[in-house]
Structure formats: C-alpha cells, structure tokens
C-alpha cells in the first residue's frame with residue numbers, strides 16, 4: 503500500500519466531519535464514494551456470504567429489533583445448537599451456490615465454555631470445505647476468542663448496532679463498552695473483525711454518523727462492515743417503526759465506503775424490502791458484499807437465484823475466496839496498524 507493510501511485510513515473522525523459527508527449533495531457523495539471504491543476494489547465484484555442460524559431463539563438479551571429475544575413473542579420456533587452434520591450440509595450447499603464465506607450465528611448472550619468445542623469443530627469442518635468462516639455468538643471472553651482463533655475462525659461478527667448515544671434505546675442488557683471489549687478480544691486473538699450496525703430504528707442522522715465514527719475510529723477498521731436496514735418483525739418493540747428514507751440508507755453506505763475505504767461494506771438485512779434499483783444504487787455507493795441465502799438467521803432474504811440474476815444484469819461477478827492473499831493482506835495490515843499505533847492503546851482494552 504502506498505503512503506497516499508495509508509493516509510486515507512483515518513481513525514480520528516469527528517462527528518461534524520462525518521455529518522458533512524452525509525450532507526453533501528447526493529450525486530457528489532455517490533460519485534466520491536464510487537471513486538474511492540474503485541481505488542481499492544474491483545467495482546464489478548461482490549463478495550457473497552451465507553448465514554446459517556446454528557442456534558435459534560430464546561436469547562436472554564433485549565435487543566429491541568430482534569425476533570430471537572426470549573422477551574418478545576414473535577412466534578419464532580426455538581432450536582438447540584445444530585449437529586455438526588447439519589452445519590456441514592448447509593455449508594456444502596452454500597459453497598455450491600457460489601458463496602465464499604459461511605457465517606454461523608447463535609442466539610446467545612455469550613457462549614458457555616462447554617459450547618466452545620462444538621463450535622470449534624464446526625469452524626474446522628467448514629474451513630476444510632474451502633470456505634471462509636465467520637461466527638457471531640454474542641460476547642466473547644479473551645480465552646474464548648483465543649480458542650475460536652485457534653480453531654481457524656477467520657471473522658467474528660459483533661455489531662455496535664448504533665451510536666453510543668442512541669444505544670440505550672435499543673438494548674439495555676449489555677453496554678456499548680461490552681461490545682467494544684468483545685471487538686478488542688477478537689482483534690487481539692488475530693481474527694478479522696466484522697462489525698456494523700442497523701439503521702431505520704428511529705435514530706437520527708447524527709446517530710448514523712456516530713455509528714460510522716465509532717467503527718472508523720477503532721484502532722484497525724473492521725475488515726467487514728455490515729449495514730443493515732431494520733427488518734420490522736411483528737412482536738418486537740420496533741415492529742411499527744417508521745421507514746427510513748431509502749436515500750438516507752444509500753448515503754449511509756456511501757459514507758461508510760468513504761470512511762473505511764478498504765473494508766468490505768455489506769448490504770445486509772433488509773434487502774428483501776429493497777427493490778433492484780435501490781440495491782444497484784447501494785453497489786454504486788460502494789457496497790461490495792451481500793448475504794446470499796434464503797434466510798438471514800430468522801428473517802427472509804432474496805432468493806439466491808434472484809440475486810444471481812440481478813448481479814448478472816448489472817455485470818457484477820461473485821468474488822472468489824483467495825485464502826492466501828487474504829491472510830497475507832491481513833497480516834500486513836495488522837503489522838502496519840501496530841507500528842502506526844505503537845504508543846497508543848492499540849487494542850482498546852476495557853477500562
């Protein structure tokens with residue numbers, strides 16, 4: 503990476519700076535985001551991830567958007583941790599349908615230590631199929647994080663959800679700092695970080711700016727940044743939330759692209775409710791990753807073949823998983839970040 507590119511990886515954003523990006527004329531913002539995107543990625547490729555719920559429902563947390571919380575009656579059928587054979591089968595199907603990354607999600611506050619051997623086996627088996635692996639299991643201790651990394655987990659997903667200020671409106675059973683601590687544990691264990699948030703929960707633009715500011719000001723940008731549009735599920739406290747202006751959603755993607763130029767920005771939940779034009783505009787704004795499966799944990803997602811048809815019509819190809827290139831790049835980035843932050847608290851351990 504040239505020094506010019508290095509200077510683009512900023513970690514010192516102020517909210518006013520982020521808001522001024524948001525408030526540019528729409529065409530200027532999209533143009534800048536697309537130019538930035540082209541400096542770091544093939545603009546005609548998207549990374550495809552498949553997400554499987556490996557343990558569904560009965561979560562003790564109170565995330566107000568989530569049908570898996572035990573506190574809300576959403577009619578969701580609970581499922582215990584899947585058997586390893588079921589996970590392998592799903593991973594094989596995902597690979598055959600073109601996915602390069604297989605994400606496994608469990609509705610836990612945090613895993614019990616007794617669950618770790620089973621999820622570690624899932625990681626090893628899915629990796630042996632030639633897929634990148636990602637898990638989202640709730641909060642992780644340092645020791646749990648190290649064990650998942652030892653099993654070969656590539657990515658750990660843990661979203662910040664929203665700004666620090668709005669966070670209390672969304673969840674009360676864990677703190678923002680808890681989330682940052684898990685991200686720190688994941689980074690310290692040497693795994694890649696997948697962290698983003700949800701928009702359309704009733705937050706203000708300054709909260710969307712605050713979320714992106716928190717993510718971009720982490721010592722190392724998350725390699726993967728999912729931007730979710732709230733899926734309003736009946737029975738959750740956010741079921742009747744007003745719709746977010748679609749252009750504001752596209753602006754959020756574009757600003758994420760500008761602030762975290764080398765990260766994969768993922769068009770995540772809520773795609774089922776987006777028409778093709780809006781999805782195409784999201785790609786124009788710099789989104790270059792999608793979830794590609796019939797279901798996102800428990801909510802519907804566009805059918806895989808519909809996605810393929812859209813990508814084909816747009817001349818966009820699925821990105822292939824290049825394990826060696828990815829891990830070399832990750833190592834380089836991490837070493838560079840460590841050198842840049844020698845005197846800082848690089849790993850933002852919790853106070």
Ligand code: SF4
Pocket residue numbers: 561562563564565568569570571608609610611640
């Ligand atoms: S988002 Fe995760 S932690 Fe929150 S209620 Fe749903 S499953 Fe539990």
